[in-house]
Structures are given as structure tokens and as C-alpha cells.
Amino acid sequence: MNNAQIAAKFEMLADLLEFQGANSFRIRAYRNAARTIESLSQQISDILNDTSQKLTDFEGIGKDLAEKCQVLVETGKLPQLEDLQKKIPPSVLAMLRIPGLGPKKAAVIYKELGISTLEGLREACQDEKIRALKGFGAKTEQTILSGIDLAATADQRVYWAKADKLVQRLREHLESAKGIEKLTFAGSYRRGKETVGDIDILTVAESSNEAMDRLGEFPDLEEVIARGDTKMSIRLASNMQVDLRVVPAKSYGAAMQYFTGSKEHNVKVRGIAKQRGLKINEYGVFRVNDDGSETYVAGETEEDVYAALDLPCFPPELRENRDEFKLVETGLPKLITVEDIVGDMHMHTDATDGLNTLEEMIEAGIAKGYQYIAITDHSKRVSMANGLNAERLLEQWKTIDKLRNKYDGKIQILKGLECDILEQGGMDLPDEVLEQGDWIIASVHYGQGQPKQQITDRIVGALENPNVCIIAHPTGRLINRREPYEVDLDAVFQCAKENKKFVELNANPARLDLNDVYCHAAKGQGIPIGINSDGHKIEGLDVIRYGIMQARRAGLTKEDVVNTRSWDDIRKLLGRV
């Protein structure tokens, strides 16, 4: 049983306990543990087998949950969870996804009416049975009814890149309103998470009514969910929820801090404030006086808010309560920026499945101001993409030789290849061909469903090939679409380290592979990470910034990344000079 599966069991247990009305802190403990487990770069099973480590060393995992992890790893089951599932049909949990219907109300519906499915709930609403329950009314019944269809799609999160397009439109729309003095998009969008579930907007405005009216005029609006004096929530036709908060200028920084999150980061910050006799909320930092009154200490800027707690202003990407508070002692890392990138080392041309010619891609690289690019078309196994055989590849490299004269002094053009790692293991093209290139990427495209050992052996084998420089998209995951393959990344990292090889952070917004947790782990091992576009057309080169966002979440600095260096320095890293 892997970490994701263990975390899912704990989440399920938390859901069921919540439904039962259990102690809320106990429920939180399960959820915290699930989060911790999901962000571990090592498998729980490996930690259990390693006598030098204890599960209880990890935050949020105590004696009890460590034992439950062990039971899950050994048996794949959790007796406590199975007992609960016997009492509560899993289908009732679907009710919790209906906006406005939480565990308390759902429990009443289940207990009083015996309803356990969304269909049963729909019928009860239509028969006006829900409004008869204590604490319910006609309005609640209507909310539930119209929320049932939403429940199916409610927790769909969109790629950050897609959220960004929406944010730009919202920004333009709101900025044209009169009296909006400040405007920030907070939440997971600001933290640069790979996916975004809703949009949080924060403003300082002369009139909150005008700001809200303006949001109400947004063309994609489907419904206004709530609107009060300072807060408004709307749902767009795409089902995306947008929340707007209007705050006073002296609270703007505090509100930014508060609404940027993450929730877990803020819980920690609040705890630190409390230890110091301070209170922090979206309006500011306050000193709690002996008589119970409160004095405003800070709140105008985020820097002020953190400074009031003797904390540095954490970059939003680090605010996950992973290890950012521990980093304070040694100083926060200076996170990488788009400007640090001096080359792109993974792209395709129309020789295979790209849309633009070799020269067009080179010109695009020059337009980006890069020192170098690597042309890395597919190898022959990827027949669907018209992959290159030895003859066509060598022909392309000859052309590059000629183009190097033409573009001398403007950009370095590396002879590269994205060479397929074959299903049975081994590289798609022979070593005597590969060794004539500058930059060989190895990647898996076929046999993604193979067992862990087999697929790991293939990747490790590729890294041991002296011609290979880097593993592209090492887990193969596609966000929201395809799970990662069952690769043992510990073994991959170990091998990369021993052989002075690199791993890729593929910047395509659907891949972002490696993810933040594994990039952080690779950095910890001292393995350089290449952030590449995998562009299949000129505009495809623009995705680098999504990769940078992910890299920042992993705490990467310029020094951790391959293509912030000159090509000569990269060759040194590879031990080739």
C-alpha cells in the first residue's frame, strides 16, 4: 500500500468520523496525518523497514497513527475504518460534496429519513420532505436540490495555467471599476499550486458595493452564492467559484496573508502569534491586553504582519507548513525566477511531432534571449510522433552543424534527442549514434503500466547509460488525467546521484513532473533539476514560467537548476570536461 492510498484511507476515516459527529480535533489529526503522508518523498513501507527512522518523527503522526500505518502496510486494511463503513454507507459521503451541506446536516438527513444516496436525496427534496426537518427550511431544500448536480463536478480543480487566464480577465474587468485602489488574487493561485480550485480576490475599494456590483457584471457569471457587506461569492458558468473580499487599507496586508493561505501555514502562524500574546486575523495583528482589549499592531503590508511575529515574509509558494518555519533559522532560500533561466533543453520540431521547423525554433530561442537551446525530437519507437531513426537523426545533426555557422554568436544549438526507453529496457537508438550528440534525454512513453521493479529498472538502466544526461518527466503523470507510473523514485535519485545525471521538471502545465515534493527531495540529494518546456511549437516555449512556479514551491534556487548555467558549466556537472 503506497502513501497516496494510506492518506486516502485516513481521509475517508476523517470524513466518516465527521459524519458521526466525532471530536473535531481528532478528525483534524487524521487529516493532518494524511497531508503529511502525501507530502513524504519516501514510502511509508520503506520508513517502517528502516531501523534508523521512526514514523512518529514526522509531524502529526503519533503512536496511534504510526500503528495504523503499519497495519495498513501489512494488511491493506484498517479495522476501525471497516467498522465505520459497515455503519455508514460510503454513498452518504457524496452528500458532503453538495455546497452548503456539511456533515451535521447530512447526518440529520441520513438518520431521520434514512437517505444515503444523491438520488434518494433528490426525491426527498422534490417531495418537500427535507424542509420538514428541524433546522431545515424551504431555502435549504432548494439549495440542496440545485447542488446535487454540482456535487459531481464540484471538486474539479483546473490547471494553474487555466486559472491564470481567468485571473487576467477578472483583473481587467475589475480594474476598470471606479474606486478600486488595490487588487490581489490570493489563495492557491498566488501560491502557484499546480491546480486551483477557486479564485480569491482581495481589494481595497472606496465603496465595497461598487466593487461587488462590478464583479456581479462579470460576463461568465452563473449565480451569486452570497453577498454581504465585505464578502461576495459567485459561481461562474464553468462552475469555478470566485470570492471577493473588500478590506480597509490598514488591513490589506493582513488580509493578503490570511487569504493566501495555505490553511495549514496560517494555523501555524496563528499558533506562533498566540505564544507571543498576539492575535492575528484578516484585519491585522493585535496585542491582547490584560483587560482583554486589543491593540492594533500591524496589518498594512504582509511584511509588517510577518515582522510583527519576528518572521520573514515567506514567498507565497513556500506557505504550506512543510518546512518553511524550520528554514527561518538558516534563512529562506532565494527562490529561482524566470529570469534565471538561460536556455531550454527539451523541444520538438516538425521533423517529429512539433509544428515548427528547426530554424523557427532556433529563432524562437533567440527571441527568448537564451544562450542555448537543445533540439530534442523523439526517437523512432515513438512512431505515432514520427520518431527519428538513426539516419534521420544524424541528418538533423548535420543540419545543426551548418546552422551553427549561421547563428554563430547569437545562440548555441545543442544536438539533442528525446530517446525512448524501450519496454524491455535499453535505449531506442544505439550508443554509437547517441555518443555523437550533446544532450540525450531519456524518457518512458510505452509500458507505463508495468510493475514497479520493471519500470524502475528501465529508468535506472537509462541513467547508467553514459550517453544519457537526464530523465524527462520521470513519473509520467498527467494532472487530473493519468496517475504516475509505479516508479521507485528513491532508486532513480540514488542512481542519478551516483552517475552525475539530472532529472527534469517538465514545465508543461499538464505534467509539472516532477512535482514539488519530489523536486524538493531531488534537491536534498544534490541532483540538479532541468526545467524545460517540452515545447512542440514556438508558443510552447512560454510554459517555462509554470515550471518555475513549481520549482519555487519546491524551494529551488538558481543553483539547484541545470539550465541557469552556461553549457560549459553543465558539461562540467556531467563530468564531461
Added chain:
DNA sequence: GCCGTTTTCGGCCCGACTGTTTTCAGTCG
């Protein structure tokens, strides 16, 4: 259920909005 430089017990973040209430519980973020 977790955690500890006041603590091994008694805390565990906190405010806005809605609906159903006559002062508050539930939900959400």
C-alpha cells in the same frame, strides 16, 4: 488523535454569511 522551553492534561485559528432562528448553529474558507 497530537503535542509539550509554563504543560503528560488540556489545549487545538477564527471570522463572514446564510438560514432558521428569536440569539444561534452550520458551513465555508
